[in-house]
Amino acid sequence: MGLIVNGKWVDQWYDTKASKGQFERQESRFRDTISADPNSKYPAEAGRYHLYVSLACPWAHRTLIFRQLKQLEDVISVSVVKAEMLENGWEFDLENEQFQDHLYQHNYLYQLYLKAAPDYQGRVTVPVLWDKKTQTIVNNESSEIIRILNSAFNDITGNTDDYYPASLRPEIDQLNSRIYDTINNGVYRAGFATTQAAYEHAYQQLFDSLDWLEQHLASHRYLAGNQLTEADWRLFTTLIRFDAVYFGHFKCNRNQLEAFDNISGYLRELYQFKDVSKTVDLPYSKRHYYASHKTINPTLIVPLGPEQDFNQAHHRDQL
Ligand SMILES: N[C@@H](CCC(=O)N[C@@H](CS)C(=O)NCC(=O)O)C(=O)O
Structure with a gap:
Protein backbone atom coordinates (compact mmCIF):
# COMPACT_ATOMS: atom_id res chain seq x y z
CA MET A 1 0.00 0.00 0.00
CA GLY A 2 1.35 3.40 -0.92
CA LEU A 3 0.94 6.44 -3.11
CA ILE A 4 2.32 8.30 -6.13
CA VAL A 5 4.86 11.03 -5.36
CA ASN A 6 6.50 12.98 -8.22
CA GLY A 7 5.55 10.40 -10.83
CA LYS A 8 6.81 7.43 -8.77
CA TRP A 9 5.17 4.80 -6.62
CA VAL A 10 6.18 5.01 -2.95
CA ASP A 11 5.34 2.14 -0.58
CA GLN A 12 3.96 3.78 2.57
CA TRP A 13 1.17 3.00 5.03
CA TYR A 14 -1.35 5.72 5.94
CA ASP A 15 0.33 8.50 7.87
CA THR A 16 -1.80 9.45 10.89
CA LYS A 17 0.82 11.38 12.88
CA ALA A 18 -0.43 14.85 11.97
CA SER A 19 -4.02 13.93 12.83
CA LYS A 20 -3.56 12.51 16.37
CA GLY A 21 -3.98 8.92 15.27
CA GLN A 22 -7.13 9.56 13.29
CA PHE A 23 -7.43 8.12 9.78
CA GLU A 24 -8.24 10.76 7.14
CA ARG A 25 -9.39 9.84 3.65
CA GLN A 26 -7.91 11.81 0.76
CA GLU A 27 -10.28 13.79 -1.53
CA SER A 28 -10.76 12.22 -4.96
CA ARG A 29 -9.13 14.20 -7.77
CA PHE A 30 -11.00 13.26 -10.97
CA ARG A 31 -14.48 14.74 -10.81
CA ASP A 32 -15.90 14.91 -14.35
CA THR A 33 -19.28 13.60 -15.35
CA ILE A 34 -20.96 11.70 -18.19
CA SER A 35 -24.05 13.22 -19.70
CA ALA A 36 -26.84 12.21 -22.07
CA ASP A 37 -26.00 15.32 -24.15
CA PRO A 38 -24.05 14.10 -27.24
CA ASN A 39 -22.11 17.38 -27.36
CA SER A 40 -20.79 17.14 -23.81
CA LYS A 41 -17.18 16.31 -22.91
CA TYR A 42 -18.12 12.76 -21.95
CA PRO A 43 -21.35 11.78 -23.71
CA ALA A 44 -23.16 8.57 -22.72
CA GLU A 45 -22.29 5.86 -25.22
CA ALA A 46 -22.47 2.08 -25.05
CA GLY A 47 -19.03 0.45 -24.90
CA ARG A 48 -17.07 3.66 -24.30
CA TYR A 49 -16.56 3.54 -20.53
CA HIS A 50 -14.88 1.04 -18.23
CA LEU A 51 -14.90 0.53 -14.47
CA TYR A 52 -11.88 -0.56 -12.46
CA VAL A 53 -12.93 -2.05 -9.14
CA SER A 54 -11.95 -4.26 -6.24
CA LEU A 55 -14.67 -6.63 -5.04
CA ALA A 56 -13.55 -5.94 -1.47
CA CYS A 57 -13.91 -2.19 -1.50
CA PRO A 58 -17.24 -0.86 -0.22
CA TRP A 59 -16.91 2.29 -2.37
CA ALA A 60 -16.20 0.33 -5.54
CA HIS A 61 -18.98 -2.07 -4.63
CA ARG A 62 -21.52 0.77 -4.84
CA THR A 63 -20.65 1.27 -8.49
CA LEU A 64 -20.98 -2.45 -9.28
CA ILE A 65 -24.42 -2.47 -7.66
CA PHE A 66 -25.56 0.48 -9.76
CA ARG A 67 -24.19 -1.13 -12.92
CA GLN A 68 -26.29 -4.19 -12.08
CA LEU A 69 -29.46 -2.36 -11.01
CA LYS A 70 -29.40 -0.03 -13.99
CA GLN A 71 -28.83 -2.90 -16.47
CA LEU A 72 -25.50 -1.54 -17.63
CA GLU A 73 -23.59 -4.84 -17.84
CA ASP A 74 -23.40 -4.64 -21.65
CA VAL A 75 -22.82 -0.89 -21.69
CA ILE A 76 -19.96 -0.48 -19.21
CA SER A 77 -17.21 -3.10 -19.03
CA VAL A 78 -15.29 -3.95 -15.84
CA SER A 79 -11.83 -5.01 -14.72
CA VAL A 80 -11.25 -6.33 -11.21
CA VAL A 81 -7.95 -5.99 -9.34
CA LYS A 82 -6.48 -8.82 -7.24
CA ALA A 83 -7.79 -9.20 -3.70
CA GLU A 84 -4.44 -8.60 -2.02
CA MET A 85 -3.09 -5.05 -1.95
CA LEU A 86 0.55 -5.06 -0.83
CA GLU A 87 3.75 -3.06 -1.54
CA ASN A 88 2.62 -2.00 -5.02
CA GLY A 89 -0.94 -1.11 -4.10
CA TRP A 90 -3.74 -2.53 -6.22
CA GLU A 91 -2.38 -5.06 -8.72
CA PHE A 92 -3.59 -7.07 -11.68
CA ASP A 93 -2.72 -10.68 -12.41
CA LEU A 94 -1.66 -11.09 -16.02
CA GLU A 95 -1.96 -14.86 -15.71
CA ASN A 96 -5.54 -14.78 -14.54
CA GLU A 97 -8.35 -13.57 -16.83
CA GLN A 98 -10.50 -12.69 -13.79
CA PHE A 99 -8.04 -10.10 -12.48
CA GLN A 100 -6.62 -8.56 -15.65
CA ASP A 101 -6.49 -5.01 -16.88
CA HIS A 102 -8.50 -5.75 -20.01
CA LEU A 103 -7.64 -2.43 -21.66
CA TYR A 104 -3.86 -2.06 -21.20
CA GLN A 105 -2.56 -5.22 -19.48
CA HIS A 106 -0.99 -3.12 -16.74
CA ASN A 107 0.61 -4.82 -13.77
CA TYR A 108 -0.48 -2.16 -11.29
CA LEU A 109 -3.36 0.27 -10.95
CA TYR A 110 -0.98 3.15 -10.30
CA GLN A 111 0.15 2.83 -13.94
CA LEU A 112 -3.38 3.69 -15.00
CA TYR A 113 -3.39 6.82 -12.84
CA LEU A 114 -0.06 7.90 -14.34
CA LYS A 115 -1.42 7.25 -17.83
CA ALA A 116 -4.38 9.51 -17.09
CA ALA A 117 -2.29 12.22 -15.44
CA PRO A 118 1.53 12.00 -15.30
CA ASP A 119 1.43 14.76 -12.65
CA TYR A 120 -0.93 12.80 -10.38
CA GLN A 121 0.06 12.87 -6.70
CA GLY A 122 -1.44 10.84 -3.92
CA ARG A 123 -3.33 7.64 -3.33
CA VAL A 124 -4.36 5.23 -6.01
CA THR A 125 -7.89 4.17 -5.25
CA VAL A 126 -10.75 2.16 -6.69
CA PRO A 127 -13.27 2.69 -8.17
CA VAL A 128 -12.09 4.35 -11.37
CA LEU A 129 -14.47 5.27 -14.18
CA TRP A 130 -12.34 5.28 -17.33
CA ASP A 131 -12.98 6.70 -20.79
CA LYS A 132 -11.59 4.39 -23.48
CA LYS A 133 -11.83 7.10 -26.15
CA THR A 134 -9.76 9.87 -24.54
CA GLN A 135 -7.90 7.35 -22.38
CA THR A 136 -8.32 9.09 -19.11
CA ILE A 137 -10.14 8.93 -15.79
CA VAL A 138 -13.56 10.55 -15.91
CA ASN A 139 -14.21 10.19 -12.20
CA ASN A 140 -12.74 8.32 -9.21
CA GLU A 141 -15.29 9.31 -6.58
CA SER A 142 -17.85 6.58 -6.02
CA SER A 143 -20.60 8.86 -4.68
CA GLU A 144 -20.49 10.71 -8.01
CA ILE A 145 -20.07 7.63 -10.18
CA ILE A 146 -23.28 6.11 -8.81
CA ARG A 147 -25.19 9.32 -9.65
CA ILE A 148 -23.79 9.14 -13.19
CA LEU A 149 -24.90 5.52 -13.53
CA ASN A 150 -28.28 6.36 -11.99
CA SER A 151 -29.30 8.59 -14.88
CA ALA A 152 -26.80 9.28 -17.69
CA PHE A 153 -27.41 6.05 -19.63
CA ASN A 154 -31.21 5.94 -19.29
CA ASP A 155 -31.79 6.56 -23.02
CA ILE A 156 -29.46 3.70 -23.92
CA THR A 157 -30.81 1.09 -21.49
CA GLY A 158 -34.43 2.27 -21.23
CA ASN A 159 -34.10 1.71 -17.48
CA THR A 160 -35.44 4.82 -15.73
CA ASP A 161 -35.36 3.52 -12.14
CA ASP A 162 -34.32 6.46 -10.00
CA TYR A 163 -32.33 5.95 -6.80
CA TYR A 164 -31.93 9.68 -6.19
CA PRO A 165 -35.45 11.06 -6.73
CA PRO A 283 -14.24 -14.71 0.52
CA TYR A 284 -12.41 -12.25 -1.77
CA SER A 285 -13.29 -9.37 0.58
CA LYS A 286 -11.97 -11.20 3.62
CA ARG A 287 -8.80 -12.06 1.76
CA HIS A 288 -8.32 -8.43 0.82
CA TYR A 289 -8.60 -6.99 4.31
CA TYR A 290 -6.90 -9.68 6.35
CA ALA A 291 -4.16 -10.46 3.82
CA SER A 292 -3.29 -6.85 2.90
CA HIS A 293 -3.17 -4.80 6.09
CA LYS A 294 0.10 -5.96 7.59
CA THR A 295 0.07 -3.27 10.26
CA ILE A 296 -3.23 -4.60 11.64
CA ASN A 297 -2.81 -8.32 10.93
CA PRO A 298 0.92 -9.11 10.62
CA THR A 299 0.46 -12.86 10.08
CA LEU A 300 -1.90 -12.15 7.15
CA ILE A 301 -3.96 -15.16 8.23
CA VAL A 302 -7.52 -14.99 6.90
CA PRO A 303 -10.12 -16.26 9.38
CA LEU A 304 -12.46 -19.03 8.28
CA GLY A 305 -15.66 -17.81 9.94
CA PRO A 306 -18.27 -16.68 10.47
CA GLU A 307 -20.81 -18.90 8.73
CA GLN A 308 -23.47 -16.69 7.17
CA ASP A 309 -26.57 -17.16 5.04
CA PHE A 310 -28.06 -14.01 3.55
CA ASN A 311 -30.67 -16.02 1.64
CA GLN A 312 -32.86 -16.67 4.67
CA ALA A 313 -36.33 -15.07 4.83
CA HIS A 314 -36.29 -11.37 5.70
CA HIS A 315 -39.98 -10.64 6.49
CA ARG A 316 -39.49 -6.97 5.61
CA ASP A 317 -42.54 -7.03 3.30
CA GLN A 318 -44.72 -6.92 6.43
CA LEU A 319 -43.70 -3.32 7.09
N1 LIG B 1 -13.50 8.61 -2.10
C1 LIG B 1 -13.23 7.42 -2.73
C2 LIG B 1 -12.59 6.45 -1.78
C3 LIG B 1 -12.18 5.18 -2.43
C4 LIG B 1 -11.19 4.39 -1.56
O1 LIG B 1 -10.67 4.88 -0.56
N2 LIG B 1 -10.91 3.13 -1.96
C5 LIG B 1 -9.97 2.30 -1.22
C6 LIG B 1 -10.37 0.86 -1.22
S1 LIG B 1 -11.70 0.51 -0.16
C7 LIG B 1 -8.62 2.33 -1.90
O2 LIG B 1 -8.54 2.14 -3.10
N3 LIG B 1 -7.57 2.54 -1.11
C8 LIG B 1 -6.21 2.52 -1.55
C9 LIG B 1 -5.39 3.54 -0.81
O3 LIG B 1 -5.96 4.34 -0.06
O4 LIG B 1 -4.20 3.54 -1.00
C10 LIG B 1 -14.53 6.87 -3.30
O5 LIG B 1 -15.53 6.79 -2.57
O6 LIG B 1 -14.56 6.55 -4.47
Whole structure:
Protein backbone atom coordinates (compact mmCIF):
# COMPACT_ATOMS: atom_id res chain seq x y z
CA MET A 1 0.00 0.00 0.00
CA GLY A 2 1.35 3.40 -0.92
CA LEU A 3 0.94 6.44 -3.11
CA ILE A 4 2.32 8.30 -6.13
CA VAL A 5 4.86 11.03 -5.36
CA ASN A 6 6.50 12.98 -8.22
CA GLY A 7 5.55 10.40 -10.83
CA LYS A 8 6.81 7.43 -8.77
CA TRP A 9 5.17 4.80 -6.62
CA VAL A 10 6.18 5.01 -2.95
CA ASP A 11 5.34 2.14 -0.58
CA GLN A 12 3.96 3.78 2.57
CA TRP A 13 1.17 3.00 5.03
CA TYR A 14 -1.35 5.72 5.94
CA ASP A 15 0.33 8.50 7.87
CA THR A 16 -1.80 9.45 10.89
CA LYS A 17 0.82 11.38 12.88
CA ALA A 18 -0.43 14.85 11.97
CA SER A 19 -4.02 13.93 12.83
CA LYS A 20 -3.56 12.51 16.37
CA GLY A 21 -3.98 8.92 15.27
CA GLN A 22 -7.13 9.56 13.29
CA PHE A 23 -7.43 8.12 9.78
CA GLU A 24 -8.24 10.76 7.14
CA ARG A 25 -9.39 9.84 3.65
CA GLN A 26 -7.91 11.81 0.76
CA GLU A 27 -10.28 13.79 -1.53
CA SER A 28 -10.76 12.22 -4.96
CA ARG A 29 -9.13 14.20 -7.77
CA PHE A 30 -11.00 13.26 -10.97
CA ARG A 31 -14.48 14.74 -10.81
CA ASP A 32 -15.90 14.91 -14.35
CA THR A 33 -19.28 13.60 -15.35
CA ILE A 34 -20.96 11.70 -18.19
CA SER A 35 -24.05 13.22 -19.70
CA ALA A 36 -26.84 12.21 -22.07
CA ASP A 37 -26.00 15.32 -24.15
CA PRO A 38 -24.05 14.10 -27.24
CA ASN A 39 -22.11 17.38 -27.36
CA SER A 40 -20.79 17.14 -23.81
CA LYS A 41 -17.18 16.31 -22.91
CA TYR A 42 -18.12 12.76 -21.95
CA PRO A 43 -21.35 11.78 -23.71
CA ALA A 44 -23.16 8.57 -22.72
CA GLU A 45 -22.29 5.86 -25.22
CA ALA A 46 -22.47 2.08 -25.05
CA GLY A 47 -19.03 0.45 -24.90
CA ARG A 48 -17.07 3.66 -24.30
CA TYR A 49 -16.56 3.54 -20.53
CA HIS A 50 -14.88 1.04 -18.23
CA LEU A 51 -14.90 0.53 -14.47
CA TYR A 52 -11.88 -0.56 -12.46
CA VAL A 53 -12.93 -2.05 -9.14
CA SER A 54 -11.95 -4.26 -6.24
CA LEU A 55 -14.67 -6.63 -5.04
CA ALA A 56 -13.55 -5.94 -1.47
CA CYS A 57 -13.91 -2.19 -1.50
CA PRO A 58 -17.24 -0.86 -0.22
CA TRP A 59 -16.91 2.29 -2.37
CA ALA A 60 -16.20 0.33 -5.54
CA HIS A 61 -18.98 -2.07 -4.63
CA ARG A 62 -21.52 0.77 -4.84
CA THR A 63 -20.65 1.27 -8.49
CA LEU A 64 -20.98 -2.45 -9.28
CA ILE A 65 -24.42 -2.47 -7.66
CA PHE A 66 -25.56 0.48 -9.76
CA ARG A 67 -24.19 -1.13 -12.92
CA GLN A 68 -26.29 -4.19 -12.08
CA LEU A 69 -29.46 -2.36 -11.01
CA LYS A 70 -29.40 -0.03 -13.99
CA GLN A 71 -28.83 -2.90 -16.47
CA LEU A 72 -25.50 -1.54 -17.63
CA GLU A 73 -23.59 -4.84 -17.84
CA ASP A 74 -23.40 -4.64 -21.65
CA VAL A 75 -22.82 -0.89 -21.69
CA ILE A 76 -19.96 -0.48 -19.21
CA SER A 77 -17.21 -3.10 -19.03
CA VAL A 78 -15.29 -3.95 -15.84
CA SER A 79 -11.83 -5.01 -14.72
CA VAL A 80 -11.25 -6.33 -11.21
CA VAL A 81 -7.95 -5.99 -9.34
CA LYS A 82 -6.48 -8.82 -7.24
CA ALA A 83 -7.79 -9.20 -3.70
CA GLU A 84 -4.44 -8.60 -2.02
CA MET A 85 -3.09 -5.05 -1.95
CA LEU A 86 0.55 -5.06 -0.83
CA GLU A 87 3.75 -3.06 -1.54
CA ASN A 88 2.62 -2.00 -5.02
CA GLY A 89 -0.94 -1.11 -4.10
CA TRP A 90 -3.74 -2.53 -6.22
CA GLU A 91 -2.38 -5.06 -8.72
CA PHE A 92 -3.59 -7.07 -11.68
CA ASP A 93 -2.72 -10.68 -12.41
CA LEU A 94 -1.66 -11.09 -16.02
CA GLU A 95 -1.96 -14.86 -15.71
CA ASN A 96 -5.54 -14.78 -14.54
CA GLU A 97 -8.35 -13.57 -16.83
CA GLN A 98 -10.50 -12.69 -13.79
CA PHE A 99 -8.04 -10.10 -12.48
CA GLN A 100 -6.62 -8.56 -15.65
CA ASP A 101 -6.49 -5.01 -16.88
CA HIS A 102 -8.50 -5.75 -20.01
CA LEU A 103 -7.64 -2.43 -21.66
CA TYR A 104 -3.86 -2.06 -21.20
CA GLN A 105 -2.56 -5.22 -19.48
CA HIS A 106 -0.99 -3.12 -16.74
CA ASN A 107 0.61 -4.82 -13.77
CA TYR A 108 -0.48 -2.16 -11.29
CA LEU A 109 -3.36 0.27 -10.95
CA TYR A 110 -0.98 3.15 -10.30
CA GLN A 111 0.15 2.83 -13.94
CA LEU A 112 -3.38 3.69 -15.00
CA TYR A 113 -3.39 6.82 -12.84
CA LEU A 114 -0.06 7.90 -14.34
CA LYS A 115 -1.42 7.25 -17.83
CA ALA A 116 -4.38 9.51 -17.09
CA ALA A 117 -2.29 12.22 -15.44
CA PRO A 118 1.53 12.00 -15.30
CA ASP A 119 1.43 14.76 -12.65
CA TYR A 120 -0.93 12.80 -10.38
CA GLN A 121 0.06 12.87 -6.70
CA GLY A 122 -1.44 10.84 -3.92
CA ARG A 123 -3.33 7.64 -3.33
CA VAL A 124 -4.36 5.23 -6.01
CA THR A 125 -7.89 4.17 -5.25
CA VAL A 126 -10.75 2.16 -6.69
CA PRO A 127 -13.27 2.69 -8.17
CA VAL A 128 -12.09 4.35 -11.37
CA LEU A 129 -14.47 5.27 -14.18
CA TRP A 130 -12.34 5.28 -17.33
CA ASP A 131 -12.98 6.70 -20.79
CA LYS A 132 -11.59 4.39 -23.48
CA LYS A 133 -11.83 7.10 -26.15
CA THR A 134 -9.76 9.87 -24.54
CA GLN A 135 -7.90 7.35 -22.38
CA THR A 136 -8.32 9.09 -19.11
CA ILE A 137 -10.14 8.93 -15.79
CA VAL A 138 -13.56 10.55 -15.91
CA ASN A 139 -14.21 10.19 -12.20
CA ASN A 140 -12.74 8.32 -9.21
CA GLU A 141 -15.29 9.31 -6.58
CA SER A 142 -17.85 6.58 -6.02
CA SER A 143 -20.60 8.86 -4.68
CA GLU A 144 -20.49 10.71 -8.01
CA ILE A 145 -20.07 7.63 -10.18
CA ILE A 146 -23.28 6.11 -8.81
CA ARG A 147 -25.19 9.32 -9.65
CA ILE A 148 -23.79 9.14 -13.19
CA LEU A 149 -24.90 5.52 -13.53
CA ASN A 150 -28.28 6.36 -11.99
CA SER A 151 -29.30 8.59 -14.88
CA ALA A 152 -26.80 9.28 -17.69
CA PHE A 153 -27.41 6.05 -19.63
CA ASN A 154 -31.21 5.94 -19.29
CA ASP A 155 -31.79 6.56 -23.02
CA ILE A 156 -29.46 3.70 -23.92
CA THR A 157 -30.81 1.09 -21.49
CA GLY A 158 -34.43 2.27 -21.23
CA ASN A 159 -34.10 1.71 -17.48
CA THR A 160 -35.44 4.82 -15.73
CA ASP A 161 -35.36 3.52 -12.14
CA ASP A 162 -34.32 6.46 -10.00
CA TYR A 163 -32.33 5.95 -6.80
CA TYR A 164 -31.93 9.68 -6.19
CA PRO A 165 -35.45 11.06 -6.73
CA ALA A 166 -35.78 14.84 -6.47
CA SER A 167 -38.47 14.68 -3.78
CA LEU A 168 -36.26 12.67 -1.41
CA ARG A 169 -32.95 14.42 -2.02
CA PRO A 170 -32.73 16.49 1.17
CA GLU A 171 -33.52 13.39 3.25
CA ILE A 172 -31.09 11.18 1.31
CA ASP A 173 -28.31 13.79 1.60
CA GLN A 174 -28.79 14.00 5.35
CA LEU A 175 -28.78 10.22 5.78
CA ASN A 176 -25.71 9.85 3.54
CA SER A 177 -23.78 12.37 5.56
CA ARG A 178 -24.36 10.68 8.92
CA ILE A 179 -23.93 7.18 7.51
CA TYR A 180 -20.73 8.09 5.64
CA ASP A 181 -19.01 9.66 8.63
CA THR A 182 -20.02 7.20 11.31
CA ILE A 183 -20.65 3.91 9.49
CA ASN A 184 -19.07 3.68 5.98
CA ASN A 185 -15.95 5.58 6.92
CA GLY A 186 -16.56 4.96 10.64
CA VAL A 187 -15.42 1.34 10.43
CA TYR A 188 -12.20 2.50 8.74
CA ARG A 189 -11.72 5.24 11.34
CA ALA A 190 -11.95 2.55 14.03
CA GLY A 191 -9.76 0.06 12.16
CA PHE A 192 -7.04 2.43 11.00
CA ALA A 193 -6.83 4.48 14.21
CA THR A 194 -3.37 4.55 15.73
CA THR A 195 -4.31 5.91 19.14
CA GLN A 196 -6.69 4.38 21.68
CA ALA A 197 -8.67 7.63 21.86
CA ALA A 198 -9.18 7.87 18.11
CA TYR A 199 -10.33 4.22 18.00
CA GLU A 200 -12.76 4.62 20.90
CA HIS A 201 -14.25 7.77 19.43
CA ALA A 202 -14.90 6.08 16.07
CA TYR A 203 -16.30 2.95 17.80
CA GLN A 204 -18.76 4.99 19.90
CA GLN A 205 -20.02 6.96 16.93
CA LEU A 206 -20.38 3.79 14.88
CA PHE A 207 -22.47 1.94 17.45
CA ASP A 208 -24.56 5.04 18.24
CA SER A 209 -25.47 5.14 14.57
CA LEU A 210 -26.16 1.42 14.39
CA ASP A 211 -28.46 1.69 17.45
CA TRP A 212 -30.28 4.55 15.77
CA LEU A 213 -30.53 2.55 12.54
CA GLU A 214 -31.94 -0.48 14.35
CA GLN A 215 -34.69 1.71 15.74
CA HIS A 216 -35.37 3.49 12.46
CA LEU A 217 -35.70 0.19 10.60
CA ALA A 218 -38.26 -1.09 13.13
CA SER A 219 -40.88 1.15 11.53
CA HIS A 220 -39.38 2.00 8.12
CA ARG A 221 -38.73 -0.60 5.46
CA TYR A 222 -36.04 1.55 3.82
CA LEU A 223 -33.96 4.54 4.86
CA ALA A 224 -35.75 7.31 2.94
CA GLY A 225 -39.39 7.30 1.87
CA ASN A 226 -40.98 3.97 0.92
CA GLN A 227 -38.51 3.00 -1.73
CA LEU A 228 -34.96 1.89 -2.19
CA THR A 229 -32.64 4.83 -2.75
CA GLU A 230 -28.91 5.34 -3.06
CA ALA A 231 -28.82 5.84 0.72
CA ASP A 232 -29.72 2.16 1.15
CA TRP A 233 -27.13 0.94 -1.36
CA ARG A 234 -24.40 3.09 0.15
CA LEU A 235 -25.17 1.62 3.56
CA PHE A 236 -25.51 -1.94 2.24
CA THR A 237 -21.90 -2.25 1.12
CA THR A 238 -20.66 -1.65 4.66
CA LEU A 239 -23.29 -3.81 6.37
CA ILE A 240 -22.63 -6.83 4.15
CA ARG A 241 -18.95 -6.83 5.17
CA PHE A 242 -19.56 -6.09 8.83
CA ASP A 243 -19.69 -9.47 10.58
CA ALA A 244 -17.12 -11.08 8.27
CA VAL A 245 -14.57 -8.26 8.27
CA TYR A 246 -15.12 -5.13 10.33
CA PHE A 247 -16.20 -6.88 13.52
CA GLY A 248 -12.85 -8.68 13.83
CA HIS A 249 -10.32 -6.97 11.60
CA PHE A 250 -11.34 -3.38 12.43
CA LYS A 251 -12.28 -4.14 16.08
CA CYS A 252 -15.89 -3.00 15.61
CA ASN A 253 -16.91 -5.64 18.08
CA ARG A 254 -19.54 -4.42 20.54
CA ASN A 255 -21.80 -6.86 18.77
CA GLN A 256 -22.30 -8.44 15.36
CA LEU A 257 -25.07 -7.21 13.06
CA GLU A 258 -26.68 -10.63 13.59
CA ALA A 259 -27.67 -9.29 17.00
CA PHE A 260 -29.78 -6.51 15.47
CA ASP A 261 -33.05 -8.05 14.20
CA ASN A 262 -34.14 -5.13 12.03
CA ILE A 263 -30.76 -4.39 10.54
CA SER A 264 -30.09 -8.02 9.69
CA GLY A 265 -33.55 -8.49 8.08
CA TYR A 266 -33.00 -5.31 6.06
CA LEU A 267 -29.55 -6.50 5.04
CA ARG A 268 -30.99 -9.81 3.79
CA GLU A 269 -33.71 -8.02 1.83
CA LEU A 270 -31.16 -5.83 0.05
CA TYR A 271 -28.91 -8.82 -0.63
CA GLN A 272 -31.84 -10.69 -2.18
CA PHE A 273 -32.96 -7.72 -4.32
CA LYS A 274 -32.69 -8.43 -8.07
CA ASP A 275 -29.13 -9.52 -8.96
CA VAL A 276 -27.37 -7.64 -6.17
CA SER A 277 -26.00 -10.87 -4.66
CA LYS A 278 -23.92 -11.31 -7.86
CA THR A 279 -21.88 -8.28 -6.82
CA VAL A 280 -21.01 -9.68 -3.38
CA ASP A 281 -17.83 -11.74 -2.88
CA LEU A 282 -17.11 -12.19 0.81
CA PRO A 283 -14.24 -14.71 0.52
CA TYR A 284 -12.41 -12.25 -1.77
CA SER A 285 -13.29 -9.37 0.58
CA LYS A 286 -11.97 -11.20 3.62
CA ARG A 287 -8.80 -12.06 1.76
CA HIS A 288 -8.32 -8.43 0.82
CA TYR A 289 -8.60 -6.99 4.31
CA TYR A 290 -6.90 -9.68 6.35
CA ALA A 291 -4.16 -10.46 3.82
CA SER A 292 -3.29 -6.85 2.90
CA HIS A 293 -3.17 -4.80 6.09
CA LYS A 294 0.10 -5.96 7.59
CA THR A 295 0.07 -3.27 10.26
CA ILE A 296 -3.23 -4.60 11.64
CA ASN A 297 -2.81 -8.32 10.93
CA PRO A 298 0.92 -9.11 10.62
CA THR A 299 0.46 -12.86 10.08
CA LEU A 300 -1.90 -12.15 7.15
CA ILE A 301 -3.96 -15.16 8.23
CA VAL A 302 -7.52 -14.99 6.90
CA PRO A 303 -10.12 -16.26 9.38
CA LEU A 304 -12.46 -19.03 8.28
CA GLY A 305 -15.66 -17.81 9.94
CA PRO A 306 -18.27 -16.68 10.47
CA GLU A 307 -20.81 -18.90 8.73
CA GLN A 308 -23.47 -16.69 7.17
CA ASP A 309 -26.57 -17.16 5.04
CA PHE A 310 -28.06 -14.01 3.55
CA ASN A 311 -30.67 -16.02 1.64
CA GLN A 312 -32.86 -16.67 4.67
CA ALA A 313 -36.33 -15.07 4.83
CA HIS A 314 -36.29 -11.37 5.70
CA HIS A 315 -39.98 -10.64 6.49
CA ARG A 316 -39.49 -6.97 5.61
CA ASP A 317 -42.54 -7.03 3.30
CA GLN A 318 -44.72 -6.92 6.43
CA LEU A 319 -43.70 -3.32 7.09
N1 LIG B 1 -13.50 8.61 -2.10
C1 LIG B 1 -13.23 7.42 -2.73
C2 LIG B 1 -12.59 6.45 -1.78
C3 LIG B 1 -12.18 5.18 -2.43
C4 LIG B 1 -11.19 4.39 -1.56
O1 LIG B 1 -10.67 4.88 -0.56
N2 LIG B 1 -10.91 3.13 -1.96
C5 LIG B 1 -9.97 2.30 -1.22
C6 LIG B 1 -10.37 0.86 -1.22
S1 LIG B 1 -11.70 0.51 -0.16
C7 LIG B 1 -8.62 2.33 -1.90
O2 LIG B 1 -8.54 2.14 -3.10
N3 LIG B 1 -7.57 2.54 -1.11
C8 LIG B 1 -6.21 2.52 -1.55
C9 LIG B 1 -5.39 3.54 -0.81
O3 LIG B 1 -5.96 4.34 -0.06
O4 LIG B 1 -4.20 3.54 -1.00
C10 LIG B 1 -14.53 6.87 -3.30
O5 LIG B 1 -15.53 6.79 -2.57
O6 LIG B 1 -14.56 6.55 -4.47
